[in-house]
Amino acid sequence: MRYIGNKENLLDKIHQVMQSKNIQGNSFFDFFSGTVNVGKFFKKLSYQVFSSDLLYFSYVLQRAYITNNQELHFEKIRNKLRFETSILFASPLQIVVDYLNQIEPKEGFIFQNYTPSGNRMFYSAENGKIIDAIRQQIEDWKAENLISENEYFVLLACLIETVPFYANISGVYAAFQKKWDARAIKKMILRPVEFVVNNKENFAFNKNSVELLDKIEADIFYLDPPYNQRQYAPNYHLLETIAKYDNPEIKGVAGLRNYENEKSKFCNAVTALQELSVIAEKGKYKTLILSYNNEGIMPQEQIISTLKHFGKVELIEFDYTRFKSNSNGESKYKKTIKEQLYILQR
Ligand SMILES: C[S@@+](CC[C@H](N)C(=O)[O-])C[C@H]1O[C@@H](n2cnc3c(N)ncnc32)[C@H](O)[C@@H]1O
CATH class of the missing domain: 3.40.50.150 (Vaccinia Virus protein VP39)
Known part of the structure; x- marks a missing residue:
């Protein structure tokens, strides 16, 4: 990212220095x-x-x-929905990700506030609805006890790792670009994250x-x-809002959420x-x-x-x-x- x-x-x-x-x-x-x-x-x-x-x-x-x-198997949700996949030897996570990639888009908080529908151009209208649909589906599965806590965070991590590839920004979320970048108008496709095991x-x-x-x-x-005065929270506010999905009050051209509790003394x-x-x-x-x-x-x-x-x-x-x-x-x-x-x- x-x-x-x-x-x-x-x-x-860093590792070489540690060894030396x-x-x-x-x-x-x-x-x-x-x-x-x-x-x-x-x-x-x-x-x-x-x-x-x-x-x-x-x-x-x-x-x-x-x-x-x-490695997680997503057994409950896979058994319930009987997902089909065309990919040979797809991992359980890939199967769930494929399912999320074809659910019906929804007009939720991201679509309403961070796409042209909310007079902002962080995401295309299409991708805003895709982000809302996937984010809500993950939350619903958790509420219905169809995924474990680890499965919940792994699916959220897939979303957090995917959305930056489609953001219409030049680096941080403090501002959106005034013209559409080529990557922002591509249809978003959720990507699976890796499992790290020790x-x-x-x-x-x-x-x-x-x-x-x-x-x-x-x-x-x-x-x-942090090594300068720039606080991280306002620069990455949209990742925070997609992760929390808590319908915050937002302000200004960039639609910033309040970050009083996320200020670093290292700035x-x-x-x-x-x-x-x-x-x-x-x-x-x-x-x-x-x-x-x-x-x-x-x-x-x-x-x-x-x-x-x-x-x-x-x-x-x-x-x-x-x-x-x-x-x-x-x-x-x-x-x-x-x-x-x-x-x-x-
Ligand atoms: C330079 S970045 C770290 C980058 C990280 N090493 C990486 O490779 O992605 C600094 C991070 O420190 C966090 N941060 C700042 N002050 C903090 C604090 N007092 N406690 C915990 N995290 C803090 C910021 O939110 C930011 O993510």
Whole structure:
């Protein structure tokens, strides 16, 4: 998924650095989970994973990839509906996804507010109705006890992972584009997610992770906080609303929901350093790894002096090429920044 600060392309690099510094352990806390790519990667490496994020859509993904620990069979719903499929050797999840791809579209909250019907162009009218129909069907199956809790979150994760491919935006949901992008006018087709299985008990939370410090003990704490003033909640509000489907009051041109409870203290230099200090002091870890970059709002010297109080600190930097939009978001240019890993050993 396109997400600000997504570490998908840096996972191997982070792992290499850990190996070269002989950072070992059995448990891993993905403190700012976002797309869950980091937690998934370390779960596949057989770590016991703890994972948390302020945003509910991330929690949906965490429940599907981190907490759920088996391939699911959707027996109740498949027996009841006697789904047919033309695909040879289709997995049970693929069969359910195929069924959801052919249900009758519905005019619900997304259609009414985020398509031309609500004077917004985040989704085409057709895709808005498809999103509503699939989202409502998943909720109805849960209410009728036809799917388990794990099956519910896996199906929601399929929807959350699919909708960004059809969004008429240039990156985030703070604004829609004034002309239709080619991908937004294609008919939406729901995609199945992968099952990630290891032999550990793994945990997911939808919390301010700082509030979990007295509850979670893990060998490695991995911190990948926001690095500038932009709050995540307004930039990904539509994923939040599709995940919660709670008919929120919305405001403004972009139809933002209230995000008072989802604001991060890491979006302000002073409070970010204070939070970092609390985590480094109170956290129960052997190694703390902070991902940051040279454009972040916490200055390098202050990060190091904060962490130094609690153990040995090392800074590793590498070049990373990003694609950035110009100021009016019309063209993209390459920019090399320094990606940083601060390593604190107790
Ligand atoms: C840079 S992103 C993480 C990206 C993630 N590592 C990935 O690869 O997708 C930062 C995340 O931290 C979350 N966040 C910010 N402050 C938080 C807090 N105090 N507790 C939990 N999550 C927080 C944001 O919602 C956002 O998803």
